[in-house]
Amino acid sequence: MQQTSSSTPIVSLRDVQKSFGSLKVLDGVSFTVERGEVLAIIGRSGSGKSTALRCIDRFEKVDGGEISVCGRRVDLPDVDLRALRQDVGIVFQSYNLFPHLTIEQNITLAPCSVKRMGLAEAKALAHKVLAQVGLEEKIHAYPEQLSGGQQQRAAIARSLAMQPKVMLFDEVTSALDPELTGEVLKVIEQLAADGMTMVMVTHEMGFARSIADRIVFMHRGKVHETGPASILTAPTTPELVQFVGTGNLKS
Amino acid sequence: MNIELDFPAVLERWPNFLGGTILTLELAFLATVSGALLGTLAAVGRGAHSRLIARICKIYVEAIRNTPLLVQIFLVYFGLASIGLKLSAFTVAVVALTINVGAYTAEIMRAGFEAIPRGQIEAAEGLALTRFQIYWHIILLPAVEKVYPALTSQFVLLMLASSVCSQISAEELTAVANYVQSDTYRAFETYIIVAVLYILLSLVMRAGFWGLGLVLFPRRRRLGTAL
Numbered sequence: 253m254q255q256t257s258s259s260t261p262i263v264s265l266r267d268v269q270k271s272f273g274s275l276k277v278l279d280g281v282s283f284t285v286e287r288g289e290v291l292a293i294i295g296r297s298g299s300g301k302s303t304a305l306r307c308i309d310r311f312e313k314v315d316g317g318e319i320s321v322c323g324r325r326v327d328l329p330d331v332d333l334r335a336l337r338q339d340v341g342i343v344f345q346s347y348n349l350f351p352h353l354t355i356e357q358n359i360t361l362a363p364c365s366v367k368r369m370g371l372a373e374a375k376a377l378a379h380k381v382l383a384q385v386g387l388e389e390k391i392h393a394y395p396e397q398l399s400g401g402q403q404q405r406a407a408i409a410r411s412l413a414m415q416p417k418v419m420l421f422d423e424v425t426s427a428l429d430p431e432l433t434g435e436v437l438k439v440i441e442q443l444a445a446d447g448m449t450m451v452m453v454t455h456e457m458g459f460a461r462s463i464a465d466r467i468v469f470m471h472r473g474k475v476h477e478t479g480p481a482s483i484l485t486a487p488t489t490p491e492l493v494q495f496v497g498t499g500n501l502k503s
Numbered sequence: 504m505n506i507e508l509d510f511p512a513v514l515e516r517w518p519n520f521l522g523g524t525i526l527t528l529e530l531a532f533l534a535t536v537s538g539a540l541l542g543t544l545a546a547v548g549r550g551a552h553s554r555l556i557a558r559i560c561k562i563y564v565e566a567i568r569n570t571p572l573l574v575q576i577f578l579v580y581f582g583l584a585s586i587g588l589k590l591s592a593f594t595v596a597v598v599a600l601t602i603n604v605g606a607y608t609a610e611i612m613r614a615g616f617e618a619i620p621r622g623q624i625e626a627a628e629g630l631a632l633t634r635f636q637i638y639w640h641i642i643l644l645p646a647v648e649k650v651y652p653a654l655t656s657q658f659v660l661l662m663l664a665s666s667v668c669s670q671i672s673a674e675e676l677t678a679v680a681n682y683v684q685s686d687t688y689r690a691f692e693t694y695i696i697v698a699v700l701y702i703l704l705s706l707v708m709r710a711g712f713w714g715l716g717l718v719l720f721p722r723r724r725r726l727g728t729a730l
Contacts, residue, residue, distance in 0.1 A: 309629060311625060311628075311629075333628075333631075334631045334633065335631075337628065337629055337630065337631040338631045340629075341629070342629040344622060344625070344626065346620075346622050348620075348622040348623055348625065348626035349626075350623060350626070350627075350640075350641055350645075351645060351722070352644050352645050352648065352720070352722055361630070361632075361640055362630035362631065362632060365632060365636050365640065366630065366631045366632060366636075394722050394725065394726065396726070397726070407626075410630070411629075411630075414630060414631070
């Protein structure tokens with residue numbers, strides 16, 4: 253069943269509030285992501301950008317506001333978490349591959365046990381998604397035999413195997429050196445070219461500028477500016493002026 | 504000082520020793536398998552959302568860890584008898600040892616569960632796996648792997664501690680020793696032989712666990728980091 257028409261956004265946050273104890277992390281955050289769009293969330297450490305992303309997949313419960321993902325209200329307590337997480341793929345900074353499973357087993361686990369896919373079909377799927385990230389030759393390796401960049405690409409492949417409608421990337425290159433960062437960004441670029449809807453929290457300003465259809469700039473739990481990549485070169489709020497002025501724009 | 508040892512007189516009774524050794528091994532095997540199961544369930548239970556279940560598991564673990572095995576054996580022995588359950592000494596021994604080793608296993612497994620990085624579980628949740636699937640596919644085996652040496656030592660200790668079951672006349676190795684030495688009046692020789700047999704049993708168990716580790720943790724075999 254198609255729950256979203258082309259006119260309604262795949263992800264929408266409206267006035268989202270979230271506190272950890274007395275610390276207000278999200279203070280009325282609103283943005284939307286359209287089908288096929290690539291949205292980059294930028295901002296300083298502690299600006300709430302990762303928390304905003306995690307709220308989309310309900311790794312954090314919000315205190316107020318509304319979040320809709322693929323026509324499903326994520327902020328409501330009775331949300332079907334497993335259905336939500338089949339629609340949403342998430343990739344983390346620390347890869348989080350399962351160390352005791354081969355790359356192939358990492359990828360086939362969820363399709364087999366969540367979607368009840370046959371093993372042969374799941375293995376064919378694993379080949380396909382690994383080809384997408386250029387890692388076919390590592391299919392029988394264990395995660396610890398891979399470099400950081402390769403592990404992150406494998407983690408992206410694992411998410412892709414669930415055929416999500418939207419992918420979330422939470423600072424996926426922050427643990428990698430520039431060379432390995434490059435190979436991961438190339439994979440994400442290819443996904444964008446294939447039309448995948450993506451939300452990414454990133455510190456790679458150059459990459460955000462080149463790939464993102466829209467940029468959300470967050471500062472102290474608030475969205476200060478939203479717009480096309482050109483907002484980075486012509487910022488209007490003092491906070492973004494300062495942010496891009498502190499050398500963050502080097503690519 | 505002059506020690507006279509007469510082993511042949513005692514070794515004549517080898518069929519008794521063999522029987523006792525086999526029974527001890529059976530006891531250890533059954534209690535290990537069921538204790539591992541019980542302990543894992545109790546470890547999962549201690550992390551349960553339900554306060555009541557977590558509480559019950561904690562009380563079980565603490566009660567067992569703070570009472571002597573012999574007392575536990577008597578409690579099971581007389582407890583089951585008082586509710587009209589007539590069980591063999593062997594069955595009582597298996598039940599008591601299972602309950603005992605289950606509590607220690609629960610503590611070890613809990614440490615293993617806690618050593619699983621939170622990110623692993625989030626990744627699994629992000630892939631829409633159920634809570635049970637996460638325990639089964641993501642947590643259980645890596646947790647066992649992390650605590651495997653502690654776990655296997657515990658099971659070897661259990662085998663050695665099963666000697667206490669001689670008190671309810673389960674015909675295990677120590678019970679056999681007790682009546683062989685009273686028949687032959689050769690106590691020292693008898694217990695030397697029994698000690699050697701316990702050492703052999705320990706070695707057999709350790710070899711068994713080593714082999715099981717190879718099967719359970721294929722990654723370690725592949726990467727040459729066997730336990």
